[in-house]
Amino acid sequence: MSQTVTDFEVHDIRFPTSEQLDGSDAMNTDPDYSAAYVVLGTDTGGAQGHGFCFTIGRGNDVMAAAIETLRTHLVGRPVPRDAAALGALYRELTHDSQLRWLGPEKGVMHMAAGAVVNAAWDLAAKLAGQPVWQFLAGMTPQELVSLVDFRYLTDALTPDEALALLRAAEPGRAERTERLLAEGYPAYTTSPGWLGYDDDKLVRLAEEAVADGFTQIKLKVGADLDDDIRRLALARTAVGPGIRIAVDANQRWDVAAAVEWMRALAPYDPYWIEEPTSPDDVLGHAAVRAGQPVKVATGEHVANRVVFKQLLQADAVDFVQIDAARVAGVNENLAILLLAAKYGVPVCPHAGGVGLCELVQHLSMFDYVAVSGSREDRVIEYVDHLHEHFADPVVIRDGHYVAPRTPGFSARMLPDSIAAHIYPRGPVWQARLTAEETH
Amino acid sequence: MSQTVTDFEVHDIRFPTSEQLDGSDAMNTDPDYSAAYVVLGTDTGGAQGHGFCFTIGRGNDVMAAAIETLRTHLVGRPVPRDAAALGALYRELTHDSQLRWLGPEKGVMHMAAGAVVNAAWDLAAKLAGQPVWQFLAGMTPQELVSLVDFRYLTDALTPDEALALLRAAEPGRAERTERLLAEGYPAYTTSPGWLGYDDDKLVRLAEEAVADGFTQIKLKVGADLDDDIRRLALARTAVGPGIRIAVDANQRWDVAAAVEWMRALAPYDPYWIEEPTSPDDVLGHAAVRAGQPVKVATGEHVANRVVFKQLLQADAVDFVQIDAARVAGVNENLAILLLAAKYGVPVCPHAGGVGLCELVQHLSMFDYVAVSGSREDRVIEYVDHLHEHFADPVVIRDGHYVAPRTPGFSARMLPDSIAAHIYPRGPVWQARLTAEETH
Structure with a gap:
């Protein structure tokens, strides 16, 4: 045929x-x-x-x-x-x-x-x-390594090292697949935290997030420090001490401003600061991480595997936030998953937008089954917008992504x-x- | 009006x-x-x-x-x-x-x-x-600083530091303008060195370059080491020991390969190695620079001022190669000129292509008059292609760019x-x- x-x-x-x-x-x-x-x-x-x-x-x-x-x-x-x-x-x-x-x-x-x-x-x-996560997880370590372009990576990760990582994760694949199908993959929600929402909407949505089973939420920060302190305090009161509240500056700051701002927010126990500065600024992220107590996350605007490599080499991030549609697709994200596994840094994908949740869940699930072998300290972002336009939308149950079973990448938009x-x-x-x- | x-x-x-x-x-x-x-x-x-x-x-x-x-x-x-x-x-x-x-x-x-x-x-x-170089050089230090977007730069260069640099260069502006108009700005030529040219053409063009007054030429390398050694040896024989021969790998290598290759070429005294690896790889360039004896240059594909900042912060380059049309125009290149001046690294622009010589000469000439105040170890690339399509093409005399006197950016292509x-x-x-x- x-x-x-x-x-x-x-x-x-x-x-x-x-x-x-x-x-x-x-x-x-x-x-x-x-x-x-x-x-x-x-x-x-x-x-x-x-x-x-x-x-x-x-x-x-x-x-x-x-x-x-x-x-x-x-x-x-x-x-x-x-x-x-x-x-x-x-x-x-x-x-x-x-x-x-x-x-x-x-x-x-x-x-x-x-x-x-x-x-x-x-x-x-x-x-x-x-489904793509299972299609990937069914490939041999050699096949997976062959998908990656190691150009510019070999000072941090060689094909042989990647092969060894994948082989080490091979024995547990079947068991983790079962657990994934039974339990899903942890999610966090950004829905309460958009800057354009007023305080009442923020509190209401934060309370709903906890009621829905999420153990982590995220707030946008960086426009006004007093506003951020008030919003973070309100959110903390709404969700209680046991829930993680990440904050996200969307590249707003220079290094010194990021350090100062996050020192001021630190008493309200933010879980991570996301995109404190330019996504191109490897050394800047390392300086922000060293200069204040809150963990650092970035990646949704990181251009490619070469910049991710350096963020890991420079100890610049505590979390790698892959995006399914910013780099050159599954293959380049596989390189980034392998780099993160080599450096022992958890991958917590960026999602939201249009269909990014639908896509990226497959990559995290594959990572759990066949690369890092872990869901510990790993969460996929969830935003409850625009899923109704997709033929195979994500399913969130009790704060977890339910593993998709439909063949493909969950990428089809309704005609x-x-x-x-x-x-x-x-x-x-x-x-x-x-x-x-x-x- | x-x-x-x-x-x-x-x-x-x-x-x-x-x-x-x-x-x-x-x-x-x-x-x-x-x-x-x-x-x-x-x-x-x-x-x-x-x-x-x-x-x-x-x-x-x-x-x-x-x-x-x-x-x-x-x-x-x-x-x-x-x-x-x-x-x-x-x-x-x-x-x-x-x-x-x-x-x-x-x-x-x-x-x-x-x-x-x-x-x-x-x-x-x-x-x-x-002409743009003179229009820029006629602006006050305050006006020049106001052109720059310092976002993401202040950990390396603040507006006050930029102002101080520009003020320090202010007294000599008139004298340097006169010298520039009289002597021009040093050029080097890449015309002999394209990989697609055979050995005879390489030797002939290298000899012509010296006869034309150039004191530096450039060869493309990186496809095959034996070829590179042969070509570099031929060029060295053709031009003699007093002429600088830069080599350019156009991002071909990983870090280890760049170090190994340049150690092999070092006996033929290459002046700089250009683009040894990915233009995004700040840490990689620093490792290449530390790992072999040849000076490192990059910049024609460096995406923006934030990456240039880091190349300087990390001691990754000996020469900054701005490109007139890769970043967001004159304003962003002014930021890069100021960063280079702060770190004491010479700017040797990339040119060639279509009209890049025409544009970038203005930036180097302005740099000499009003920013770095120096032409020492500074050269503008020259390639003798496609100038006939421009209304105000560059003029090269005795290996120097002649300062343009026509108003504008020399950017107009013939109808x-x-x-x-x-x-x-x-x-x-x-x-x-x-x-x-x-x-």
Whole structure:
């Protein structure tokens, strides 16, 4: 049977979330959560692969244009179904020398490669009849190592070291898979903490989070210190002393400001400070970590495996926050999971946005089964927005992600949702743009 | 008189340079040198501002799309003519929170901001009747400091420190301007060293470079060690012992490979090793610098001022290689010049490509007059390609850049060159694409 990629559709999909200030923080005050979305079509019984990048509005068209440049690497080529083909595709997309110039391996072009790589994983896992986490966890250590691009990593992690890590985790795979299916994977929620929410909404949502079984919440900070102290104190009162409250500055500070601000918040026992400064600033994160008592987390805007490598080499972070759609897809995130395991640093993914929870749960679950072998001090972010647009949305039960059983990467958006939110010609946007013109 | 930006034209311009292997190196084997080009039109007596990003072919359309997203920040707004307005424009373009998500401050979106910022500088300098280097060098230290975004820099350089540096250089400005106009600024040439050239062409071009007055040349390395040794030995014989031969690996190696390779080349006395590894790898560059005897240079792919800051903090480089069109324009390069001056590291710009020599000469000349105050151990790269397409091309005399006297940023491409090379509908490409189809 011929198995060929026959189609490559790209959509600019945007949700008008800025109207409710969902997702508002100290740096991102009016986001319209968006996805540059790609669908790989095949001649294999109608099987499709779905992938996307997450953006916050303007520029989503640039992402769509970047994804378009990758079309010729897919259409007319065999469907990548195994580790060898998925490794080759990832290398081809990130090593296209003309496109690499636009990064290299960062920003728009790198995220576009990630969307396409992830779509290929969605397709391959569907054809294998497994959710991505289980498809990955069924690969041999050698196959997993072959998926990784070790270029620029070998001063921190060699292929042999990666193989040894994966082999050490091999014996417990079956048992951990069972436990994962029975218990799920711990989650924390950011839903109470957006900066645009008033105090009453913050307290109400914090109380609801505890009632729903979450043992960790997160608040946005960094716009005003007095506000942050008041909000953190209110949240602490609402949830009690046993619940972890992480705080997130979304890159707001320079090193000295981060140190000073976090010393002021430390009495309210924040669990971690996330993105205290520029995601490019490895040495800055190390200085922040050394200069104040709160643990440091970052990663949602870290451009690639080379920067993650350095954050680990420099003892700059206590938690690695991978994002499923910022780097070049499953393959590069596997490299980051391996680096974190080598350095013994827990991975606590960034999620939220559009479909990021759906994707990243697979990576953490795979990490538990086949890489780190642990859920200790590990939590996946959960935000309760926009899941209704997905065909296989995440399921949260008692503060845990329930392991998905549907084949694929949980990445398929519902056709009606896509049609309604295409920018600018979908009906959701036509109504708004017409209203603006009338104003 | 009303002074408003009234027009914002964007062009996808490509040159079929891959046919001659000009620009070929260990990572970029078949570049088609390209520019995503923006023209700001005004109602001010027909004055225009010209700016661009440089790419090597595919993806130039993505850059053009990224530049397009910035249109609304310019059109209908007052023409930015002074430090206050040029500082405000730069901040507005790089702090647009929705677009910032696509970086932040790196890759496609950041280069697009740079193209537009540089076009604004071209326009402002023209209206001031000065070349950009002199327009900048005529600003007060306070005005120059106001152009910089110190966010994420203050652990290495505060506004007060920058002000002190600029004030210390103030007394000699007039004398250095005279010397610059009389003597020019030292250049080195990469023209002999492209990997796609055979040994005869290498030797011939190296001899010509010395005859033309250059005291430094550069060779591409990194594809094959035996070839590199042979080529470096040939070049050394051709130019003699008194000429500096820099080598450039274009990010080819991991840390250990870079150390090993450069130890093997060291007997042939290479002057610097450029881009030994990933431009994101601050700690890697520091390890390469510590592990072998050759000086280390990097910067043409360094994403932003935050990474340059760390390269300096970590003692990772001997030379800072700014690029006029990789970061967010004149303003961000001013930050990098100030950082380099603070750390006492010479700036030796990357150039070549399309129009990069034309732009970056202004920054080095300004640096000499008003920031570092020195030309010692400083050279601007020169490549003798594609200058014929510019209205005010660089002039090289006896191995030196002659200081431009035409108002603006030397960024204007000739209308006929633009029309011929628009991709894909310009005649140069129509002929090629038709020939490909016929094949």
